[in-house]
Amino acid sequence: MRAQEITFLKLIQGDKQFQVPLYQRTYSWGREQLQRLWEDVGELVEQHLAGETAAPHFLGSVVLAPGQLQAGGVQRWLVVDGQQRLTTLMLAFAALRDHLKEMGDTRGVDRVHRQILVNEFHEGADHYRLLPTQADREAFTACVQSRADAGGSDNIGAAYRFFRGVLAEVHEAGDERWPAAVETVLKDLLSIVEITAEPGDNVYRIFESINNTGVGLSQSDLLRNYVFMLLPKRGERIYQELWLPMQQSLGPKNLELLVWLDLVVRGHYKTKQSEIYREQQKRLQPLAGDEDALQREIEQLAERAGRFLRIVDPAREQCPALRTALERLASWGGQTHYPLALHLLDLVAAGRTTPEDAAEALGYVESYLVRRLICQTPTSNLNRIFMEAPKELETDRPAAEAVRRFLSGRRRRWPSDEELREAIRSKPFYWSGRPPQRAFILRRLEESYDASEPVDFAKAALTVEHILPQRPAPQWFALLAEETEENQTPQELHDLLVHTLGNLTLTGDNAKLSNHPFERKQQIFDSSALRMNLEIASAQRWGKAEILARADRLAERAIKLWPGPIGGVKPAGEDSPGWAELRAALVAMPSGTWTTYGDVAELIGSHPVAVGAYLGSNPTVFGAYRVLTAEGRISPSFRWAEGEDRPAPQDLLTSEGVRFDSWGRARRSQRLNAAELATLLGKDVAQQVSYDPLPEGEDPAAAERFRSQLKQHWPEAYPGVLAALDFWRRQGGYVTYGRYEETSCFPMLDTGTSRSPQVLWPFGIYPVSGSIEVVFQYLKSRTPFDDTEQRRELLNRLNKIDGIDLPEAKLELRPSFPVTVFAQHSERICEVLDWFVGAAALELARRA
Template identity: 80%
Template sequence: MRAQEITFLKLVQGDKQFQVPLYQRTYSWGREQLQRLWEDVGELVDQHLSGDTAAPHFLGSVVLAPGQIQAGGVQRWLVVDGQQRLTTLMLAFTALRDHLKDHGETRAADRVHRQILVNEFHEGLDHYRLLPTQADRDAYTACVTSRPQAGGGDNVGAAYRFFRGALTEGHEATADQRWVGAVENALKDLLSIVEITAESGDNVYRIFESINNTGVGLSQSDLLRNYVFMLLPRRGERIYRELWLPMQQSLGPKNLELLVWLDLVVRGHHKTKQSEIYREQQKRLQPLAGDEDALQREIAQLAERGQRFLRIVEPQRETSLPLRTALERLMAWGGQVHYPLALHLLDLVDAGTTTPDDAAEALLFVESYLVRRLICQTPTAGINRIMMEAPKELETDRTAAEAVRRFLSGKRRRWPGDEELLAAIRSKPFYWSGRPPQRSYILRRLEESYRPTEPVDFAKASLSVEHVLPQRPAQAWFDLLADEAEEGQSPQELHDLLVHTLGNLTLTGDNSKLSNHPFQRKQQILDSSALRMNLEIASSERWGKAEIMARADRLAERATILWPGPVGGVKPAAAEEWAGWAQLRAALVAMPSGTWTTYGDIAELIGSHPVPVGSYLGSNSSVIGAHRVLTAEGKISAAFRWPEGSDRQPPRDLLEGEGVRFDPSGRAHRTQRLTAAELATLLGKDVLEGAAEDPLPDNENTAAAERFRNQLQEHCPEAVPGLLAALDFWRAQGGHLRYGQHEETSCFTMLDAGTTHTPNLMWPFAIYPISGTVEVVFQYLKHRAPFDDTEQRRELLSRLNKIDGIELPEAKLELRPSFPVRVFAGHSDAVCDVLDWFVHAVALDLARRG
């Protein structure tokens, strides 16, 4: 066996092929792992462009075993371990090649293709430097060979689309012409891999087991502790007992690790990654070796900082009421992004160089910065870096609050001013912003701004976000909206532009009672609410566009007071592009091949209107995926034109090549359309519509079941016998039913597929009786074994598609495609066969996992 550290370029160069054995699992990296890798690449690129010496980033190891060598052929290597890293990097290079090609850099694109992706002088399967498992092979080779199907709905396609989007966004965000070249350099030469190659006869699987053993490794703080106390031969035992052990016990392992990292950040080492804590602290402390007095002071300072950090994660420890309130609000907001700045401010308070009130005001500006960016849907990229830079960059000749406000108001730090905030509240789909707790937090703070004489105890109240204008409205709502729709705008399009905006959202504990009732019924329920904002809504005579916009303006006025803006109320520069267009481009790149969307869906997603969306794409038709945006009827717009001189195929030919079907009248097939909610999901937004993680309490299930049956009987009477028979069959197989809180009484076919130690609740279907649809929830199944394997989801899709009336596009293997409830009218037995297969597939996986 031989091991060496090597760059990715040196690993893959030459006439060689890396073969993933057919028995290995399919490619499984998701957005979280891809984002982490891209952030690491971004740091290497920044260092390179700033002239700093960029140390290689260690990516991990690959274990290779020699395969057959054919005369005149390629050297084959079996990938025993590391296929996820290899596949990811190959897909990153595929996206880079296509990005270069789109920007006219044909020679650079050709270089990447020949140097990394293929064995230039070999044909057939030997042509590919990486050969994934058979399950992933078509999707991967479609990307490498630039076939129209590249970027499909599986994990391989999703990774390719992720890198296409990341490259597009990164290129748009920088004015440096060297940026793309720096990305290529980082991917080729600055990602370090340990190549472990076995000799013939070596037991490669024993090597694999030793690398992936189940032992718990030492944490960064463990390594630091061992190093420090090695330097304290005389005082070590006493210092450990008096300082280190109490700190370790009060913080716990995870918070101690965070503290050791934050200690570096607030000292000015803001580029330090959490994986590099030990190395950086060792470098800082090494000059003190032999000076036990100095080392003792260092540990004492860390322990003191640990007590301050406890006040951040447990704000009730803070004695100053204003400062405690500010810390509590940031903890309620969630996340750790504020930790470096909060710790620095507590350092200043305890040193006597600022007051608790001043630190509290500074933290209010941090809260405002986070809230305003979320409401305006400002991209989150770089926000961690900004907060980590703050302790070092704050001006010291001003109060802490003023210094923080001025720092966050910097031109490139994108703190939205009042004008931008108002526009976002009126038009952006707030319900898709941030995470659910953050959306609830903003509504809670707005409610508290009414200063009621008997405030609600939010800690005890069970409240959820309610759409006053429902997500799935009955016809009476559309009749109301028809009076306010603009010329050429349908009531449905107006509904979609309004429904998720902040002006239409409130908090309530009566979500299931409110449902999609007419406004008059909602008024009666809201009028008995303890929340002032609900009483205000109930006082309206009707609820349409005018009322939603008026409420948006009132909430915006409150928001500007609650969350003060940047110094001078910074406005985007006149030449600065509106952020919605960047989101439009990201959405089009994220679309799997074989799908299409409409101008209205894009408008709903970005908080605009179909007309300006059409105008933008009309003048920027070179945008990747522009041909996938069609009219509301699913037709190619008569105004669509490729840029002059383009040799691209007509849009319909391109779409058909990607797998989109058209009827004789030129309409694209409706099942292949991506709605605004589906686009938001692909962009990583937390879209909760109809999610089964928010079921009704078990004690309300009986009444909910009756409501579900009544709604089903009213709206889909012909499907009632077949659907109820299928639900009985599901229960007989060991499943159970749950009913959702959202608008109409949805029904979820639940199955507990977990072990004693590992819960694994899953559900194949979500059934909506009023809209008459059955969602197949691939979006959730992809995170649950065995359907985290793309092939298992594809098999489920294939079995369902054999039933008349069901047409689920393969491009939606990450989403929630649907079929009509009426299928149960004539094919209930066939659906039951699929459910039976589903239960057996889960049982087999459960048996395998023990």
């Protein structure tokens, strides 16, 4: 084998084709890996545009084995390892080419397509520079060919859509130089080690050895070995007295994190965690031969370890104010604040500030994070902001003032009081951040009532409750009908209000509250120990007016709890975070789907009219034609940008796979609602506990409620559903039920091992609403259905049954079909269940 470091452009130059063997897994990179790559590309682009000399970014290795060479044909290479990187870069170039096409850069389009994506003078399979596994091939070639169905629901389509989205965002920012700089970086500034096997080498054995190499040394392991190599005389004593106690108190992961934070607070804020060893080695190399200086370095690191432990475990902090501030940030979760918190503790230790001043500074950090979450400000640059802080803080003023001034910077987006008030009234708070963060905000708001007997939150098992329910009974819609606007349905008003902060509270009685009428909820809230719930119980009714009034009251409390930036007003000319989220949502939509102005409004906390006005004045927004009226029709006011020669919107949607009836209405099953759009954006779209499987097993009372509800609402489907559940039990499965008023039902199957337990369920049955929800979103993270092809097979088998029409674009979501299908086709559904159990059993046998 031979190895050489090479750029991507040089790797693929010539008449070559890289073939991914059948034994390789399908393309699996997700948003996290794509985002990390794009951040690295973005840094290189900025350096390139600034005229700085940018060192190539090492992307990893690609192991190739020679394939067959036909006379006059392409040189084939088998991709033994590195197919994820190669596929990702090809998809990035496909997205870049299509972005250049929209910009009107025909030369750029031609250059990228011919130079990177295809072998220009070859046809058929030889035409493509990369040929993925057969399962990925159709989706990949759709992107290379720039077909209408490019950007489907699988990982290939998601990666293509990701790059289309980030390029569109850069275009919206107005820097026309970026696309050319991105092309340069992708071609020439991403370094790859090409490892080439010789003819006759056992390719599969090479693949096996590369992917079964055991656990390598961590960055902190490498640093430890290097440091103690430089300490031949004192090494053993220093290890026993300093390094080993530090290592034992922190543990391996936190030790590595500390070594990285040590660099960041010293000002090396661009250092990635994968580069810790190299950067620390570079810093310490001049001290080689000076054991006194090296000992001082380790002593300083050990002291910093003690301070870092107080961030991870705030109970160790002695100052009450500082301990409270650290506890709140620990409850918030995540590591974003670590660099700034460690820097502040360093200042306290050095006597350059007081613990109380550091506590006030951390209070501003909490405010900054909370306000951004409530206002749904994009988090893409959040880590970078906090990594820059230690170096950028002004040193000639108190730490708290310096932190507030730093976070108030224009490009750091600390929402003003005005923005906070509006967000609390309109944004779907229930989809913001993570569940612990939502609960943290509600808890802090409750504590602001200063109750004489406050709730012990550590012991109370509280969850977030929707006062106006997510699935309301008819009485609720009758109440909402009194407050709807012209041409607005009660359902549409419900959707705009239900997830806002004014409609949410904390309770330990979630199961009791369910979707009962407000009068019943009042009785339960009236006995609550929480002051905010007693306030809700005092209301006479619960509709739009009450929700917005409560939102305004909570906003005033929030403004006092979490002070805003210096200046306190939104900078003029800044784009609303809602419009950025709208653009991201339209990019995230798989081909073959559509949505409505109301769905987008619900997602971003706006109004359908405002969404229509924005898209009308910005017709170049990617995917704007996918937003239709509530009936699924093209809006009469939709227009392409002037001079843009594109097909009619309905024709374009049809070419992507959206089906229309003879009245021009798009098929309802292909519509993405607001919750589905939020899921595609990576939001934590939590469901009520009743709509997830419960571990209690087949509770007789719950089973009887389910059967009673099903028989009452869908008597024609009742025998078929029960027959299918009996069949499921005979196949080795069992059934669980929900605890809420609508008693949902889940056919469950244990498919894990004693070491790795796992449960599968194909769908949930809702006996009142009459829907069967196919849980592709959950199956995606469970073998064998983490393979897209297995989920697609489940979808195709179900779609062969009359009355079921699940769109392929929802292979990562939870589409549904009517329970009435069981009335005529229970046996056909049992056949699908039999296949489902067999697929799970085959995977279990493979792992045994």
